[in-house]
Amino acid sequence: MARYEPAIDLESIRAIDVHVHIEVDDHGHTSLPPDLAEAASRYFAVGAGRPDLDSVAAYYRERRMAAVVFTVDAEAQLGQPPLSSEEIAAGAARNNDVLIPFGSVDPHRPDAVDRVRRLAEDHGVRGFKFHPTVQGFDPSDERWHPIYAALQEAGVVALFHTGQTGIGAGLPGGRGLRLALSNPMLLDGVAADFPDLQIVMAHPSVPWQDEALAVATHKHNTWIDLSGWSPKYFPESLVRAANSYLKTRVLFGSDFPLLTPDRWMADARVDEEAGLFKSEVLPGIVKDNAARLLQLLPSPGLGD
DSSP, X not given: OOOOOOOOOTTTOSEEEEEEEOOBXXXXXXXXXXXXXXXXXXXXXXXXXXXXXXXXXXXXHHTTEEEEEEXXXXXXXXXOOOOOHHHHHHXXXXXXXXEEEOBOOOTTSTTHHHXXXXXXXXXXXXXXXXXXXXXXXXXXXGGGHHHHHHHHHHTOEEEEEOSOOSTTTTSGXXXXXXXXXXXXXXXXXXXXXXXXXXXXXXXXXXXXXXXXXXXXXHOTTXXXXXXXXXXXXXXXXXHHHHTTTTTTSEEOOOOBTTSOHHHHHHHTTTTSTTOSSOTTTHHXXXXXXXXXXXXXXXXXXXXX
């Protein structure tokens, strides 16, 4: 498989969506068991259909956007074989004008560290997606430090789901998935112990938004992406931070296909004179901050 190298023309795109799920592969395999996929569709009020990677690329190309794409490897918890991160990286390589691949490794895998290194070195992934609730692990536990050390050594991003999740919502007992594992305060120690590891706390971290803002304020190797919620429902404290003291470390993300970038942009009133975000910070939020984080631009002082 070809190693991914980006060919994104930053001048020609208007945004970088840092949170896009690939949920079906070229063989028809899906990333979630049927009961979880159906429950998520009900929770987000979307249809059951999920586009494949090349369709996602065409969708974003049409919108003059780039997208970070990934799956979630949660085989130990869900009993569902994951989609191939190698194939996602290969698909991004053939669509490298609009796609940026992240890998995913179940921390419970005995070869997790080797997989991180191989995906970064051999396949060129620019980061890794973790979902503590779905993968069933406490990210603050020191047993995962070898994984974080490998991520830091490779110079790739660690993106963690934080806050509430629609996965398992409405199923008996939430299908056994534990929300507390996605409290962003559990990432504070990770950021402290691995100061060169760039950590993205994905989503408005409801009901722990203040914790996420505290971590991001104190640890400048942490970032916040704005995916998974319509901007109409963003906590006021998050909007204030994005418009001021965290403006260089806040990132546009949609959570496609569960939330579309079109819906996000419309609800944030991006093209209106009095939108949700200040006009002077909006270019950073929708594109420039991500370009720095993903090393698509020279980036002196990532956490500044």
